[in-house]
Each structure stands twice: as structure tokens, then as C-alpha cells.
Amino acid sequence: MKKQPEMQGRVKSISYAKWGYIFIIPFFIVYILFTLVPQFLTVYNSFFENYRIGLTQVGPNYVGLENYKALFTPQSDGTILILKYTANTFILWIIGAIPQFVIAMLLAVFFTSGRLNIKGQGFFKTVIYMPNLIMAAAFSMLIYTLFSKVGPIQLFLEHQGIIDKTFDFFAYRVSVRGMIAFMNFIMWFGNTTIVLMAGIMGIDQSLFESATIDGANAWQVFFKVTLPLLMPIFVYCFITAMIGGIQMFDVPQVLTKGDGLPNETTRTLVMYLNRYLSGASRNYGAAGAISVIIFIMTGVLGFVVYKMLAAQYQEKRSAPKYHRRRQRGENA
Amino acid sequence: MKKLFTILIVALMLVSIVACQKPKPAEQGKVFNIYAWNEEFKGFFEKYYKVPEGVTVNWIINPSDNGVYQQKLDEALLNQANAAADDKIDMFLAEADYIGKYVESDYTMDVTSFGFKNASTQYEYTIKAASDSKGVCKGVSFQCCPAAVIYRKSIAKDVLGTDVPEEVQAAIDSWEKFDAVAAQAKEKGYYMTASFAETFRAFSNNCTKPWVDENNNLQFDDQITAWIEQTEKYVQNGYTLTAGVWDQEKTNEMFATGKTMCFFGPAWYYNFCMNNAMDPNDGCVGDWCIVKGPQAYFWGGTWLLAATGSDNTEMLKDIFETFTVNTDVLKSMVKDDNQYVNNTDVVKEFAEDPNYGNTNILDGQNDIAVFYELAKDIKWENHTNYDQILNEGLQNKLQEYFKGSVDKETAMKNFYNYVKEQYNNIIVPEA
């Protein structure tokens, strides 16, 4: 113990900065080799005319912002397709994300609550995550058979006289969007629950104890201790869910057979992108432009959300952090 | 000294160029690469073709999901020139709806360049489909796909008072008559067809102009317009269901309990689409017959194309011959595999055989005889490289209109946008 002051002096004098660089090097090498180059190609492509007619390549010819202009050219009735698909994407994401977050937060608190002391946690935790294990394409197949015109739900409702034979779940915006949101909810709420739960369990238990001793009730503990400390993880959940939402593809693609039924109201941005990318023309120019637009949109939103939420938790965190430090000091 | 050296080098190069151009006996490769999207042809190949000793056959099978098959095939063809001899594609498979894309390109090879001659027994249209605009043939088809109207005898009896093929054919040998029968069927509580697109191929195969004109303008043939008008009427009057061609709602109509009189398809349709009709408990084997219907047409088919750069040309020739002129093989394919093969002599023999009849699904009718007559009328005309995507897109977008979820104008607008996204070079009416 005598040596401590001397050691501490040494610790301060040594610069550890180089270790920061060393630790992040593998990430960047791999990133540049496998991701940056293709991504750069994408942005580059967006300024070129570059597509195929059959097996004949047209371009690449530099066209400036033409690809972007084409995307924002209104139809004869005034709609701009890319804006329509953007709206679809957000609507689909939000109606699935609200129940996803509410339920996941509730479950995470239930599971970690010592007072509730839920039995069979292992079972419940396994089961709620299971839908995430099914491939989206296979899950869509299942939902499709359930709601198809000869599926059990249609037949049951027909039998009850609620709908007639001509009714079709896939002909209504509300029902198709509902199905997609439901699938996203079922597939992802378990995932979010686990992340939030791991976050709550990572919080120092003594904080909950001391809060309870101080006479805080369950609500107060949640809002004053759990939530502020969980904020970084919550921000992670929210932003990644949002990115996932903007990139929504498999579920609506398979469920509506790529068409975004009805009347393209469930067609998302990436479905739009996919038609250019793997469509017959391999129109890399248009695909590149849509990609760049999606990227800018995600980036702006991501940063706004991050800054907003991060600012909030950094304020709230200062108190508990101090509290924790003090406690650790006492233990030592 | 330097000059001499240069001259020597130049001379050497010249010699080597000349040597390369000299036709030398083609050395045959040891690896034969075949691109395919499923194992249908692989089955026939392994059953009927004897691979020469010392040659390994590589099947590169990529599912057609998400366009993966064509995507990978295209990449491989574009790289063909740089690929090592054993990695080059020797042969690949293509369907009727997009064969033009490959046939018209330099990535497929003239079959006469390796000594294959089309036989007079091959169906003319299968040769035309595999030939480019200059008439150079690049491959062969191992099947021929004349298509017919497959009807339920019991329903025909109830609606028309007869289930005899000749009389049924007389009742539906034009679209006017077909429509009239549809109305009769409706009165008796039946559907004429089970899918809004059931009759599509019968119309689209008889188009008199291609989907896209020489200036790349999208154009609607009268046959397509006629199909749209007919379907509008059928849906409105309840003559048909609004299911897609492959939907369960349609195939359920093939059970004994089904209420639909007519289905449209070629020989492969039995096995591919009519499993429900052949169900041992709920099916109705023997309650079916086939007739020509309102107009002759064909549907589908798989072609084998020779890839430029193949070093196994002798084997290519062998394979092509096996599946077009080897009568032992072809007879066995008809008898054992339910195929309608691409050899007029072989199918004629079955058509004229009084002992031959289909009892797998039909009532013992000689369906080869019907198909044989129909196949005579098949023409390969007005096809474009765009057909697959345009036919599919039109059906999908109009289905929403027929189901009532959008008006016709919106459906057409969605179709035009779809075309623009798929083909940058096609000019569509202002959407």
C-alpha cells in the first residue's frame, strides 16, 4: 500500500492513447476492405447512368444529379413516389414499434423485479425470443396461409357471418399494414426485452436497495433509478430499431409478393430500392441514388434522436453516477 | 543486336497469332459445367445420358428466388472469357419467357459450329425460339408445350348436357361461345375459370405485335386488351374467381367438391398444378378431359443453350442429339415421365396408338393425340426479352383492380411505374 502514490503518479504520466488506436485498428481495416469500398461504389454510382439491357451494359456515363431529379419528379397526379414509400415505411415501423417498446419495457421490469419474483423465467424468456429465430420469409409464409382467402381466419369469420366470401384481407390497407406491424412486433419484442433486461441487470443492485431504503416506491425506483441508468441501452434499442424499421424489407416483400399490396401502401423504401437493384435492368444509378437518400434520412434522424435522448440521460446520470462512485469508494 | 532481337520477337508473335487462328482439332475438356435453376432436367440427364468416361459433370444449381439464377448466370457469362477452361459454363438452361436475352447475345454459340444439325422432327417453334434475329440457332428444347383446356366432365354434363370432347369443343371453339357457356355455367352455380388470369396465356400467345416496338415504346396488343375486357366481364358477372394462377384458392377448385369447369394448361400442368385433382380421397381422377378450346397456344418450356467458350463441344452435340432424336430415350420420357417430347415422329406414334390413353388424371382419353394436333399450330412470333416481367407485372397489378382494391386507372399507373423500374429503356405512357 505504501507504493500506491508512486504508482498512481506513473499511471498518470503514461499516455494510454496509443492503445485506443490499437484496439480500434482491426475494426477499421476490415471495415475499409469489406464495406467502405462497396459503399463508396454505391454513392459513386448514384451520379452515373449505369444499367443493363439484357446482357448489354449501358454506361456508366456521368449524369450529375439526374438520378436524384428523376426520383423527385412528381407523377401526373402530383405524388412523388419516394415520399410515398418513405411515409409507408415510417407508418409500418411506428405501429409495430409502439407495442414492441411498451411490452418489452414492461417485461424487462417484471423479469428483473425481485419483489415479483417471477417463476419459470427461463421458460418465458426462451419462448418470447423464439419468433425471432424463424426466418422472416418462413414466418411470412405462415401468416399468409393464416389470412389467405382459403385460410382458417377467413373461413371462421365467413362462418360467423361477419364477412362474406368476397372479403380479402390483402385488399385493405389497414389489414395488410396490421399484419406487417404485428409480425414485426412478435418477431422483435423478445429481442428488445432481452436487451433491456441485460441492461437493467447490469445496474448496480445496491442502488435499488438504497432507493428502497430511502422509501421510494416501485414507480419512483423505475423513473428515478432504473430509467436514467438504462437510458444508454434504451437509446441503443431505439436507434437500432429505427434503423431496422427504415430498412424494413423481408416481411412486406414476402407477405405481399413484392408488390406492396394494396395499391403499394405497404411498399417500403428498401422494396423500392430492391426493384432497381435486382430488377431486370440492374439500374445501379437509380439504386445508388435511393440508397444515398435512405442514408441521409437515417443519419439525420439517428443523430437527432441520439442527441435528444443522450442529452437527457447525461443530465440525469450525473447524480446516480456520483452515488455509485461513492459507494465503490466505501467498499474499497 | 537489339534490332535483331525485336524482329525475332515480332516474328515469334506473328507465328503464334497465325498458329492460334489455324483451326486445330478441338481438344475436349474434362469438366462439363451446367447452370440450372432446379433439378428437373438433371433428373432426365442422369437417367438418359451416358457421360463420356473421364468427364466430370458439375451442376451449378441456383434457385430462381429473388432472381438469383439469372443474376449468377449473367455474372458467370460476363466473366466467361476470363474464366479458366474448367470453370467455363458449357451449357445452361433457359425458359421461354427470357430465352431471347441469351440467344440474342454473343454468350451463346451457334449449334452448327460443333456439328449439331436440327432434325426435321423438332418442332419449328422450339428452333425459332433458340435462334437469334439472324436465324442462327443456339440450342434445343427437350420438350414441347402445346396447351389445352382441361375440363371437368361432370360439370360439362350439367352445363352443356354433354361431356364428349368433340361436343364440348364445338361449344367453346370461339371466345364468344366460351363466354356464352360461362353465363350458362354461372346460372347452374358454377365458375367457368378459377383464376382471373387463367385465360391469359391463350390470349397473349396469339398477339400480333410484340410488347415493345422498335422505338422501345410499350404497346398493348388487341389480344391483351381483349383479355382485360373479358376478365372485367367475368369478374363482374361472377364467372371466375379472382385468385392468381398459382394460388391455393384456385387449386382447391380441383377437388371433387370444386365448382369450376375449365382450367388452361399444357402437359406439365397435370403434375405441377393438379395434385388436388389426383388426391386419393378428395380428388376426381377420371372426371377430366382435354380439348383445344377457343384458340391454340403454348405455355412454358425449357431450352438447353450452348455457352460460347465451351471446350466440350462434342459432348454438347451428344446431349442435344440424345434429347431430340434418340427415339428410345424420347419414348421412355413420354411413357415413364409424362413428357410431351420435342420429336414429331415419337409423339405421332403415341397419338396414333389406339391403346394409349391417360388414366393418371383423365378418363383414358389419348391426350397426346390432342396435344399433337395443337402443337402443329404453335408459332413463335412477337416475343421480346421483356415478356416474363411484363406478363407477370400486368397480371399482378391488374389483379388488384379485379379484386376491387384500386380503380383501373391506378392499376395501370402502377403497372407503368413497375415497367419503368424494371426496364430503364422502355418508354411508357406518362404515369
Added chain:
Amino acid sequence: MSENTKGRIKLLLLRIVVYAILIILSALCLFFFYLMVVNASRSNAELAKGFTLIPSGNFFTNLKNAWNDASINIPRGMLNSLIIALSTAVLTTYFSALTAYGVHVYDFKGKNLIFTFIMAIMMIPAQVSALGFVQLMNKFNLTNNYIPLIIPGIAAPVVFFYMKQYMESVLPLDVIDAARVDGSSEFRTFNTIVLPMLKPAIAVQMIFSFVSSWNNYFIPALLLDKAELKTVPIMIAQLRSADYSKFDMGKVYMFILLAILPVMITYIILSKSIIKGVTAGSVKG
């Protein structure tokens, strides 16, 4: 009524509500698995007939057909997928934790810029670079090779972000100081002290990356075409686009069910380690 009894009744009511919610949600999730099992137990003809909730007797026939399929080697496919998914999961979590640690713990020039940069690349849709990626791999001659399927996992911005956030909420810097005082090298500190503290986070991200790699179809389908290298999702797509003589929906459902098993086992093992990791951590604290 005493405060105590009131509290107890309240707790009892709360428990009833909580269990009810859990049971409803679990039933909903299990329902889809039940459907899969039912479908996997039906023959192709039965599936064509329509929907039912009652299992049929073809389960083992389908299993046998799927397992013994001549052209699709299911055990091989599962082994291939396992190799790829496991290596990806390990590399992704380890290197993301390492990168996040580098950014979280050390102060160096450009640190904020780097964090911002990784956050930005996280926003780029994966589909965007997919085709460029495939073209590039074709040029590098890396098709029919597992490298392009495994190595890119080292640079996973989303996992990095999670690790960074997790460290922010649970990793006290004074632990690292203490390790330094004890003379531990930076690398050793990370491996022996920090990694164990991150156990729950690592387990969570292992599961997620394992599952997404296991279920990945698009990129592997474009890169692999040798039969002996194909992964499970490619095989399922191949079964689904099989020609009529071999088309068997019962087999497809059986294969989908089989494909879920390894993921489920991995999940169950790792979800135990989440709990263990946390209890171990709290004992230490």
C-alpha cells in the same frame, strides 16, 4: 386491514396480471411454432388441401425425406451454417467489444470523430452495399469461400454501438485504474477483467449475431454455388423452387423446423450464461 396485508393483496393482484400477460404472449409465440410442427407433420398433398390445427402422421416420413434428400445434404448444410454463424458470432462480439473499449476508455485524438463515423456507417442500409460487395468479392476471387461471410463480422457498427452503450452504463473506469495499478497490461486487462464484466452483453450479442448469420440468405446465395458449401437458407430456397416431381412442401416445413433447432439450443445455452454472468458480477461487486 393492516398495511402489510394490503400490500400483500396488491402484490398478489399484480402477480396475477403479470402472469396473465406472460402467458398470453407466450401462447402467441408458441402458436407459430405449433403451426410449424403441424405443417411439418403433413404431407405435400395434405398441405395443398388447406389449413388445420391437428397434426398429421407424416412427421417422420418428412424427416426421413428431408434428411436423406439426394441432392440437398441437410446435415452438411447445417454444419456449414454452424461454422459460419459461430465464427461470425465470436468475431463480432469480441472485436466489437474491443473497439468499443478502445473508444470508451482511452482518450485519443479524433476519438469523437471516430465514434461519430461509426455511428454514421451504422445508418447505411445493408442492402446498399450488397451488390458492390458481391462484385468486389468476384474480383478478389473470394466466391465459394467463407471469408467474405465471416471476416466482415469484425466490423459490426451495431454491435459496437451496443457494447459502447453497455460500457457506459455498467463499466466503471476505476476498475481499469485498479488493474493498471496491479501492473496488468492493457490487453490483459481487457481480456481478463473487462470481458468477464461484459458477459451478459456478450451473450446477448452472440445470440443476435448467431441468429442473423444463420438466417442470412441474400449474400451467401450470391457468393456460394458449390453444393458442399451451401448453407441452410440457400437449401431451403432450393427446396422451394424444386420442380414438380420433387416439390414437397412438407419437406420444406420440416427443414425450416430443423433449421431452427440449433439456433434454439444456442439461445438456451447463452441465455443461461446471461443470468450466470450477472450473478457472478454482483457477487464480485
